[in-house]
Amino acid sequence: MRALLVVNPNATTTTERSRDVLTRALRSEVDLELGYTERRGHAAQLARKATTDGVDVVVTLGGDGTVNEVVNGMLADGPGPKVPALAVVPGGSTNVFARALGLPADWAEGTGVILEALREKRTRTIGLGRAGDRWFTFSAGLGLDAETIRRVEHARTRGRTASKGLYVRSAFAQYFVGTDRRGAPITLRRPASAPERDLSTVIVQNTRPWTYFGSWPVNPCPDASFDTGLDLLALRGLPLAATLRTTQQMLAARPHPHGKHVVSLHDLSEFTLSSLTPLAFQVDGDYVDERDEITFRSAPEALRVVC
Structure with missing residues (x-):
C-alpha cells in the first residue's frame, strides 16, 4: 500500500517529535512518501499529485485547514474510485474534522487508531459539502x-497563538466593533421554496459540531451528519440579547437553537446564498475571501476516510 504523509510544520500542536514518531509508525505499515507544506495551497498540490500518481492513502498531520486543502486536492476532478482514502492525525488547535470522525484529539492516540485501521483495511465513506468551487468537510x-x-x-x-481566548476576544471585537449588527443583506434561495430574506449571518454544517470550545462542542445545527445533506443556521439581525440567547442554545448540553430571529434547516441538497454586499466567507475554519453569492451542494458518499 502506497501512502503520502502531508505535514504542516507550522500547525499549532505539530512538533518534530510527533512528525518523527508518526513517520516511523507509518513506514512499518505502508510504502510512505513524505511531503512538507511550504505555503498556503501547497497541501492541495501535493494531494492532487498523489491522486494522479495512484497513491492509496493520503495522511495529514496538521489542522483542519490542512485537511481541507488535501480534500480539495484529492477531489480536484471530483469523487471517484481512483481517489485515495484520507487518514487524519490531529495536529492543529481544534481538529474539528478528526474529532467529528470519532478520532482522539491527541495525536499519539489518533496515530494508534489510524495504524489499527490501516492494518484492518477499515474505512468509512462520508458525504461532503461543496461551496462554489470549494469542498468542505x-x-x-x-x-x-x-x-x-x-x-x-x-x-x-x-x-499570536491560536487559543480559546484569542477566538473569544476576536468574536467579541468583531461583534461589537467590526460588524454591522443592524444589516441583513443575505438572501437564501432553495428549490421549490420561497426565499428567506434579511439574514445577517449564515452557518452551514456538513456534520456536527460546528466547532469546539476547548473540549465542549458548539452545535448550531445539532442534527447535522456526514450521512445526510447540509444543515443551516441563519440569524435575522444580530441584536445583543437574541444573539446571546442563540449562543447559549448552541452551547447547551442538549442544543436546540430556535427563536423568531433564527432560521434552522436540515438535510438540504442544494441552496444559494446571495448578499447585497460582499461578505467574509470561510470553509472548515479557514477564511477564504469575500463573496456576494455562493451555491452550496451536498455530495453524498464523496470520500473514504480511515478511522
Missing part, C-alpha cells in the same frame, strides 16, 4: 463567523 459560513476567523488569522500573522 464540516462547516462553511458567510458573515460573522467568517469575519471572526479572518480577525483571528490576522492576529496569528502578527505572532
